[in-house]
Amino acid sequence: MxxxxxxxxxxxxxxxxxxxxxxxxxxxxxxxxxxxxxxGSLADRPGQPLDPISARTNGSKALVRILAGYGATVVPTTDLNTAIAGSGTVLVTAPDAYSTDQLQRLAAAPGRLVLVEPGTRATTAVAPGVSLDPNGRGDEFPGCRDAGAIAAGRIALPDDVVPYDVGRVDATSCYGGAVVSAPNLVLLGSAKLLQNDTLAGAGVAALDVNAITADRTVRDVVWLRPGGDAAGSGPASIWDLFPDGAYRAFWWLIAVGALLVLWRARRLGGVVTEPLPVIVRSAEVVEGHGRLYLRAGARDRAAAALRAAAKERIRARVALPRGATPDQVAVAVAPVVGRSPAEVAWLLGGPAPADDAMLLRLAIDLDRLETAVGGAVSARVVAQSDARTHARPDARPAAPTDARTDKEHR
Amino acid sequence: MVLTGRLVALAALGVLLAAWSTAAVLIFAAALIVSVGIDLALAGRIADLRIVRDVSAPVRLTERGETVLVIANTGRRVLLALARDAWVPSAGASPRSQDVVVRPGERRHVVTALVPTRRGERRAGRVTIRSHGPLGLAARQRQLDVPGTLQVLPAFASRRFLPEKLSRLRQIDGAVLVRQRGQGSEFDSLRAYVIGDDVRAIDWRATARSRDLVVRTWRPERDRQIVLAIDTGRSSAARLGDEPRLDAALDACLLLGALAARAGDRVALIAADISVRARLGLASGRDVLPRLVGALAPLEPALVETDPQLLAAEVLRQVSKRSLVVLFSALDTAADTGLLPAARVLAARHEVIVASATDPALARLAAARADAGDVYLAAAAELTSAKRAVVVEQLGALGAHVVQAPTEVFASHVADTYLDLKAAGRL
Known part of the structure; x- marks a missing residue:
């Protein structure tokens, strides 16, 4: 081997x-x-509204700084229990996110409670009787006897303020219902009162500080933002519609899908490439040649080629010498096919056809003539001409061999 | 690292735990990760393998060969692996991958069958080993370069003509030449006259010594030289039916080689386009066919315009004695490629056969009459045929023999021409 x-x-x-x-x-x-x-460290934090560390327009970093300036420490949290355990003020940025039960526990805690934009359900939970006042407009002036409000004086009231109607409850309604204060409870009618961009408005910061720190008597502030334990009807989630484990099962299935992809996508070895052989279409030159004729409308050339080929095959068939003219062939062939010599001569050597239809007819007529002469259709003739041709007569098989040897021995 | 279906299935079961409790699913996930780690750590080391590749002897096209990978494990862990011996698609390797278990210190054979669909050198790709851990959760995978090639020989479809041609050769050898005293025929032996023998073959001296009439017999010349000259250029790449023109030439070469070996002639080979692609010195007897097959197997057409002068010069360099030169080329394009001058140079010193497989597409084009466009194509085909006829005539004038035949009988016709020349004592 x-x-x-x-x-x-x-x-x-x-x-x-x-x-x-x-x-x-x-x-x-x-x-x-x-x-x-x-x-992450360079980019501006997206920041939620009322985020105590957000410096964006809807954040509350400015207020936290001001509170710090007055000696109050702000502890941000999302945990409800931390907030309930706190002894100072609890500021709830989204009271509607908590259930009635959770709000009542907050209210029951010893600390002071500040609710931002509570809905009627929240107000009912912490201060029964207080409700939203759809007809109220709010007022720039305190209009109440609350010390903090009076100290703040006239404020730049935000446009989206939602006033409250205190009814007969034991609570003080200031600024036309925009701020409601009760013992250890403040309801703020607008989140904008706490936000960075509107805090600079007249009296707003003072109102906030007084409301949150209870006129600077409270030093611990718990800033409660809704977290995983917020079970209220606040921003509703699609998961509320499913059983408990559905959320985990969903993410687990996503992970399983990823594993599935990793399993199926791993190939057992790379692709092996095949060095392909060159492919040349056999009659490409002929086809190109023919199409050039077609585009140029070279009927004269095409007709001449067809006529010459037909004449040559007919000449060979009727055993005329090489180089016979179309007229000579016509004279020899006409009696065989029963046509007039002039007609055959025109077929084999007439003028070029005037249009493509006549060229096609000429080609078919030539085929018929050849068939009539006794040869088969042109395909068979071509097939025959494809067969072995020998340049020397003595190289033909069998018989010529004998002829040659006979000649030599003679 | 490779993950397995078993791991995915286990993980899918975990969805029940996930629905039940967070703690349970976290523990389960951790357990899975740890198991995968353990499995990977316990999987057989691929770096400890030693691999030997053994490729079977050259096979003919479409016949079955095989390649064996001997995988030896020199490590301390059992190798539970899926092995893939990749080959180029035309090598027809199967199966695609196989399970193999190799214990420490043992060796195992991985046999891959190869049924090639293309001639020439078929190359192996890389060997991929995927070593599974004992738990079957994860696997290590590596690709290793273990080179190997399978020689795929031409199909030699014209073998079917061989018995007929050999019987003709025997005729020439015996009966036919009894009647022939052509030049160059060698004296063979004396034998008794039988009715039908040429009376001119009677050897009167020998007859005088014996009591019967004795005739001389001749046999065809032996030890003649045949040079197969193959054009591997662009025209040889043309597809005639399914296969390139070159394949028809190779088929004819093999038949001619087999015949010449039996006839006692010596055969040489040159294949060239713009440079020499294959060259084989004169060989005779049993050597011829294997050597010819080996030299022809890797030949591929190249997209370059052949230099016939180069081919002629190489032939002249190869043989000095008068020889038979069989030039495999294309006549359709011969008018443009300078085949004629090359044939003239060769014909001056040698007997030349110019062999060209004809293009069935040309006949089809010439016969098409569906619309005017077809007629233009037919005219172009007729012009090409006429040009070819002129070339054939010119070759004839140079003293060359021309063989044109469709691919199915091309080899047979080339062999016939050789036998005719031999019978005529022209070699």
Missing amino acids: STPAPREIAAGALVRPAWQRLRVGLVLALVIVLGAVLV
């Missing part, structure tokens, strides 16, 4: 160490993590 002896190949030499194989991936992961950290 000509093949060389097989060589043993140690896989160890071909397998690169793990750190080499994984280095590109590790470097990529590192770059992505670093990039994420960098972008």
